[in-house]
Structures are given as C-alpha cells and as structure tokens.
Amino acid sequence: DGQTPDFLKFIAASPVSGYIDHFTDGMQGEGAGKLNLRLEMPLRTLERTRVAGSYQMTGNRLLVDASVPPLEQVTGRLEFTETGVSVPSANAVFFGGPLTVTGNTLRDGTIRMALQGRINPDTVRRAGGPPWLAHVRGAADWNGTITVRKKTVDMVVESSLQGLASAMPAPLAKTAAESVPVRIERRFVSNERDQLALSIGDVVSARLSRRSEGKRTIIDAGSVRLGSGTVPDLEANRMGVYVSGGIKSLNADGWLKLGGPDTSDVSYNVAGVDVKIGELEVHGRKFGDVAVASSPMSADTTRYKLAGRDIEGTVDWTPQGRGKVLARLQKFTLPAAPVVVTGTTTATATAATAATAPARDAVQNAQLPALDILVDNFQYGSMPLGKLELRATQQERDWRIEQLRVTNSDGVLSVDGVWQSWLSSPRTQLNVHWGMLDIGKTLARLGYPDGVRRGVAEIGGTVSWNGSPQQIDYASLSGKLALRAVKGQFAKMEPGIGKLLGILSLQSLPRRLTLDFRDVFSDGFAFDEILGEVKIDQGVAASDRFFISGPSAGVLMNGSVDLNRETQNLQVKVSPRVSDGVSIATAALGGPIAALAAFVAQKLFKDPLDELVSFRYAVTGGWADPVVTKVTPPQAAARNPD
Numbered sequence: 001d002g003q004t005p006d007f008l009k010f011i012a013a014s015p016v017s018g019y020i021d022h023f024t025d026g027m028q029g030e031g032a033g034k035l036n037l038r039l040e041m042p043l044r045t046l047e048r049t050r051v052a053g054s055y056q057m058t059g060n061r062l063l064v065d066a067s068v069p070p071l072e073q074v075t076g077r078l079e080f081t082e083t084g085v086s087v088p089s090a091n092a093v094f095f096g097g098p099l100t101v102t103g104n105t106l107r108d109g110t111i112r113m114a115l116q117g118r119i120n121p122d123t124v125r126r127a128g129g130p131p132w133l134a135h136v137r138g139a140a141d142w143n144g145t146i147t148v149r150k151k152t153v154d155m156v157v158e159s160s161l162q163g164l165a166s167a168m169p170a171p172l173a174k175t176a177a178e179s180v181p182v183r184i185e186r187r188f189v190s191n192e193r194d195q196l197a198l199s200i201g202d203v204v205s206a207r208l209s210r211r212s213e214g215k216r217t218i219i220d221a222g223s224v225r226l227g228s229g230t231v232p233d234l235e236a237n238r239m240g241v242y243v244s245g246g247i248k249s250l251n252a253d254g255w256l257k258l259g260g261p262d263t264s265d266v267s268y269n270v271a272g273v274d275v276k277i278g279e280l281e282v283h284g285r286k287f288g289d290v291a292v293a294s295s296p297m298s299a300d301t302t303r304y305k306l307a308g309r310d311i312e313g314t315v316d317w318t319p320q321g322r323g324k325v326l327a328r329l330q331k332f333t334l335p336a337a338p339v340v341v342t343g344t345t346t347a348t349a350t351a352a353t354a355a356t357a358p359a360r361d362a363v364q365n366a367q368l369p370a371l372d373i374l375v376d377n378f379q380y381g382s383m384p385l386g387k388l389e390l391r392a393t394q395q396e397r398d399w400r401i402e403q404l405r406v407t408n409s410d411g412v413l414s415v416d417g418v419w420q421s422w423l424s425s426p427r428t429q430l431n432v433h434w435g436m437l438d439i440g441k442t443l444a445r446l447g448y449p450d451g452v453r454r455g456v457a458e459i460g461g462t463v464s465w466n467g468s469p470q471q472i473d474y475a476s477l478s479g480k481l482a483l484r485a486v487k488g489q490f491a492k493m494e495p496g497i498g499k500l501l502g503i504l505s506l507q508s509l510p511r512r513l514t515l516d517f518r519d520v521f522s523d524g525f526a527f528d529e530i531l532g533e534v535k536i537d538q539g540v541a542a543s544d545r546f547f548i549s550g551p552s553a554g555v556l557m558n559g560s561v562d563l564n565r566e567t568q569n570l571q572v573k574v575s576p577r578v579s580d581g582v583s584i585a586t587a588a589l590g591g592p593i594a595a596l597a598a599f600v601a602q603k604l605f606k607d608p609l610d611e612l613v614s615f616r617y618a619v620t621g622g623w624a625d626p627v628v629t630k631v632t633p634p635q636a637a638a639r640n641p642d
Contacts, residue, residue, distance in 0.1 A: 001035075003031070004030065004031050004032060004033050004062075007033060010035075012025065016080065019051060019082045019084075020080050022150075023085055026064075029062045031074075032060075034055070034056045035055050036053055036054050036055075037053040039051055049082065054079045057075060057076060059075060060073075060075075064146075069094065071092040072092060073091075073092055074090065074091075074092040075091050076088075076091060076092075086105065087101055087104070095117060095118075095142075096124040099116070099117040100117070101113055102114050109149070110147055112145060113147075114144075115144040115146065115157075117144075119139060119164075121137070122137070132168065136165070136166050138164045141159065143158055144158065152188035152191065154185075157183070157184045158182065159182050160181055161181075162178070169250075170250060170251045171250065172203065181200075184197070189209075195207065203226070203227070206225070217265060218268070219268035220240075221239055222242070224244070225245040226244070239271065241268050241269065242271055243273045243275055244274045244275060245276075246275055249277070250279070250280050251281045252281060253284065270294075275292050276291045277290045277291075283470065285336075287310045287311065287335065288309045290306065290310075292304055301317065303316050303317075310333040310334075311332050312330045313327065313329030313332070313375075315327045322368070324372070327374065327375075328374050329374070331376065332375045332378055332388070333380075333381075336382075370392065370394070371391065372390075372391055373389070373390040374389055375388040383445055383447055384408075384445060385445060390405075397421050400419075401418065403416055409437075410441040412435050413432075414433045415433075416430070417430035427464060428465055429463075429464040430464070434460070435458050436456060436458070437456060439457050440454055452488050452490055452491060453488060455486065455489070455527075457485035457486075458485075461479060462479045462480060464477075464479055474563045474564040476538060476539065477539050477564075481533075481534045482532070485530040525548075527550040528550055529548075530546075530549075531546075532545065532547065539562060541560065553574055553576045554575040555573065555574055559619075567623070568623065568626065569620050571619075572616065572617045572619055573616050574617070575615075616631040618631050
C-alpha cells in the first residue's frame with residue numbers, strides 16, 4: 001500500500017516499464033493505491049523471469065498526457081505481465097462526466113484502450129475550462145480510443161453532440177436535438193511531432209502538423225477546409241496553414257466577443273486563404289457573397305483579394321508593429337446600421353457598441369492598425385456617396401483620423417479628428433467641413449430626393465459624441481456648426497419624411513393656420529440665402545440666429561431642437577415680402593388698394609412694413625406632427641388688450 005506517485009516512480013525505474021511498453025511514462029498521479037506483485041525469477045536463467053501484477057486505485061487523480069485534462073476520481077485496476085497490460089474496467093470523471101475505460105495489449109504489442117464517456121460543459125467550465133463553454137448547455141455522450149506504441153500515445157475521440165445546445169455564433173450554433181458529428185484524431189509522427197485531424201459536421205475540418213519547443217506548440221503546416229468536403233492532405237515541404245472552402249454564414253462579431261481559444265502558447269502562420277462566405281456579419285452589419293483569396297506579397301505583407309456583392313478590390317496586411325491595412329477597392333457598400341425601437345422613437349442603433357464591445361471583451365490590450373483606404377465607389381446602405389479616402393493611425397490610447405474625405409460631383413465632405421480611448425471609454429471628436437455644389441442632388445444621395453431643389457451650401461464646425469466614428473450617438477452629441485446656403489428652394493414634402501428639412505421648410509404652418517401661406521411654404525419655399533449658427537449640447541441643438549431670406553418672405557428662427565427625441569421648441573417670425581407677383585400682401589393688408597400702397601412704400605422705403613406685416617409662431621411637438629401656435633407680439637397685445 002502506498003501513494004500513487006511512488007508506484008509510478010517504481011514502475012518507471014524497474015523492468016516493469018518495459019513490460020508494459022512504457023505505458024505509464026509521463027503520467028502524474030495523486031492519491032493512494034495497492035500493488036500486488038508476483039515474480040518468478042529462475043536464478044540461472046533470469047531472462048525467463050515471469051511477472052504478474054496489478055495496481056488498484058481508489059479515488060485517484062491521473063494526468064495521462066499534458067495535452068488533455070486530468071482524470072478525476074479514478075477507481076479501477078491496472079493488470080500487467082511481462083507480455084502486456086490490461087484494464088478490465090476502470091471508472092473516472094472526465095470532461096465533467098462519467099468515464100469508463102477498458103483495454104489490453106494486442107498481439108503486436110500495441111496497447112489499446114476503449115473510452116466511453118459523457119461530457120458536461122458546466123462542470124468543465126466551473127473547473128477552470130475555457131469561458132466559451134458558458135454558451136454550451138446540456139450533456140452529450142462520446143467515445144474514443146487511446147493507442148500506445150513505443151512511448152507514443154495516439155488518440156481518437158468521436159461524438160454526435162446530441163444533447164448539447166450551443167448558443168455560440170454561426171456557424172456553430174445548434175439545438176440540443178440536432179446531431180453534429182465531431183471527430184478529433186491525434187497521431188504521433190515522432191516524440192516531438194504529431195498530426196491533428198479535426199472535423200465538425202459540415203462546418204469545418206482540418207489537418208495540422210505540430211511540434212513542441214518546451215511548453216510552446218508550433219503549427220508549421222496545416223490545411224483547413226470550411227464547409228462540406230474533404231480536407232486536403234498535408235503536402236511535403238508546404239509550410240504554413242492554408243484555409244479553403246466556404247460556409248453559409250459567419251458571425252465575426254460573436255467570435256470577437258467570445259475571444260476565441262487561448263493561443264498564447266501556440267504559434268502558426270496563415271500562408272493562404274481561398275474561402276467563400278454566404279453572409280458575413282461584422283460590427284452589426286451583414287455582407288453578402290464574400291470571396292476572399294490571399295497570396296504573399298513579400299516576407300512582411302499578405303495581399304487579400306476581396307470579391308462579392310458589396311466589395312471588390314485588394315487589401316494588403318502588414319502585421320509588423322501595430323499593423324497596417326492598405327486597401328484599394330473599386331467598390332465598397334457599407335450596409336446601414338440595424339434599426340432598433342427605443343420607447344416611442346425609432347432610431348438607428350449606435351454602432352459604437354457593436355464596434356468596440358467585442359474588442360474590449362476579447363482583449364484588454366488590443367491595438368488598432370494604421371489604415372490607408374481608398375474606395376472608388378463608396379456606398380452607405382442605399383446611398384451612393386462617391387470616392388472615399390481614409391487615413392488613420394493609433395496614438396497610444398487614441399485612434400487619430402488624419403483624413404476622411406468623401407468626394408462626388410455634388411460636393412466634398414472633409415473630416416479629421418480623434419477617436420479617444422477607443423478601447424475603454426470611447427469618444428469621437430471631429431472637425432467637419434462640407435461643401436455642397438448642389439444641395440438637392442446631395443440630399444438625393446442621402447435618401448431625400450424631394451427635399452431641396454438646387455442650391456449651394458457650406459457647413460463647418462466641430463462635433464463630438466460618445467462611441468465610435470461609425471455612428472453618431474445623438475444623446476451625447478455636442479459641438480458647434482455654422483451653415484450658409486444660397487439660391488435654392490425647399491420642395492413639397494410630407495411631414496416626417498424630411499424630419500429636419502420639414503422644420504426648415506415651414507410646411508407645417510399652412511396646415512394649421514387660417515392665414516393662407518400656401519403660396520409661400522406649401523409648394524416649396526424658395527430662398528436666396530440661409531445663415532445659421534447652431535450650438536449642440538447633449539443632443540439638443542440651439543440657435544438664436546437662424547435666418548432664411550427669400551423673395552417671398554424672410555424667416556427668423558430661434559429655440560432648440562432635440563436630435564435624440566426628435567422634438568422641437570422654436571419661435572418663428574415670418575415677414576412676407578411685399579413685391580411684384582406676391583399675393584401675400586393682399587391677404588395681410590386687406591385688398592388691392594392696400595397692396596398697391598404697400599408696393600410703393602416698399603420701393604421707396606426698402607420694406608418699412610416688415611414689423612407691421614410680420615407673424616410669429618411657436619412650433620413645438622415632434623418632427624412628424626409639429627404643433628404650431630400663433631403668438632401675439634407684445635406691442636400688438638398692448639394696443640389691443642382684448
């Protein structure tokens with residue numbers, strides 16, 4: 001009777017180790033056991049020594065191989081003779097579930113053990129297993145074999161995974177009732193090198209050649225196939241890992257959030273890629289029919305050729321330092337961010353969460369690469385925006401946008417700034433300049449073809465918000481913008497379609513007032529000039545100097561607009577122009593004679609009747625259904641208290 005580690009040392013230091021083909025070499029154990037040993041040793045012919053023995057364990061812990069988890073609560077008997085070893089029956093806990101082991105030595109001296117077990121991912125995770133097991137529930141049976149020959153241990157494990165439900169990202173999501181055959185096979189080529197073969201249903205299969213350097217594993221050759229089909233065999237003298245095949249869908253966001261397996265002690269080089277993905281989800285956006293093929297450009301750079309419904313071109317990746325992405329794309333369509341409903345307001349989901357949360361969850365010390373991107377034809381959702389140029393680099397905890405420029409025949413948008421603390425507490429700060437050669441055509445690109453006709457405009461200023469540059473977070477939006485526009489006309493539109501354009505066009509006025517403004521606003525308010533300065537604080541835009549000057553009327557607006565809640569609280573002063581061809585004076589002053597007098601007075605005194613014929617309104621409520629109330633000027637109320 002004694003401790004299992006002592007008996008393992010005894011076996012290793014005695015001829016017994018040779019009798020059992022060094023089956024216990026490298027094993028580590030905890031616990032106690034009992035050894036029964038019978039020796040027949042002819043003194044004159046020791047080579048004819050006969051050995052029969054058994055070792056009985058109860059509640060032991062055994063580490064058979066460093067590459068697999070230990071066996072817990074091992075109870076059973078190991079029997080051996082000078083010609084081999086057998087395990088009539090042994091029980092243990094492995095992968096969180098019960099395990100039964102039987103086996104013996106074959107005629108060729110090979111030791112083969114049969115394994116029957118049941119995996120429980122919850123137990124494995126609680127015992128220190130990988131975090132991604134939190135997304136797997138249930139239990140599943142598995143079976144396997146261990147083959148020992150000449151100090152090498154080969155292993156095969158198989159399971160249907162029936163009984164396990166996986167909430168992992170596509171393509172590894174499954175219900176408990178679904179059967180997905182899994183096979184893992186490891187075979188030793190030498191004491192220092194093995195080959196690993198893996199298959200998971202029709203999702204992925206792989207062959208990898210590995211070697212060990214101390215505690216580090218180096219995968220120096222491999223073939224990985226996505227989808228159905230046979231994984232290619234490893235080719236002699238072909239170094240690196242090659243990935244091929246195709247899958248229906250891949251959720252990159254989900255895999256980034258999981259963080260993947262710990263590969264800190266594993267190194268490999270992806271030497272080639274040729275894959276097709278039916279639907280690729282990245283940062284909450286879905287790209288269809290993506291084909292990726294790679295080839296080495298130099299010892300330091302790999303070129304990826306991208307082709308698909310939404311993208312066409314090449315991307316060069318240089319991993320040195322923080323890495324650099326050099327992209328030259330003929331086309332790139334960035335799908336619009338998903339839409340969510342918050343309360344009674346429908347708003348575009350903030351892409352900052354989708355973009356930065358997976359990275360923060362995956363690795364706390366991640367780094368963004370430098371970007372040098374040129375897209376000939378860039379489209380956001382259904383909006384064709386033109387040529388895109390982007391250059392950006394990481395500077396310590398920030399990501400500096402050196403240039404973001406969008407150019408088309410209707411104008412140029414230029415942006416620079418910084419994505420501060422993008423990994424921990426992201427905030428975007430930008431300088432913006434937007435020159436529009438044709439306001440109407442620019443708005444048509446943005447999805448408002450009936451917003452404005454003609455017009456030239458310039459917008460400039462600074463803005464900031466919480467989150468990433470990919471999507472504005474209106475609740476935290478702050479900054480200051482200045483606007484100047486000339487020679488355009490607001491088009492006729494339905495309330496709610498143009499939203500902010502509906503406010504500026506004042507089309508809500510004629511629907512709710514007895515004064516007939518249809519000639520001025522309903523059919524499209526023409527303007528000679530728009531001047532405005534807007535301050536934004538936590539999503540609320542305010543201005544006390546917003547002017548619209550047109551041939552039919554002048555408009556002064558002040559107040560605030562809540563960009564997040566899509567509401568307004570504005571004071572609007574409308575001053576009809578009394579001039580040739582304008583009929584407002586007739587309604588305002590009472591008839592043709594008064595109109596003629598007003599016409600003469602305007603010509604002689606440069607519109608001294610502005611205050612006399614001005615009208616004031618309060619515009620509140622939501623953008624889609626504003627509430628308009630006529631306001632009596634203080635001086636008029638004093639003259640007519642009733």
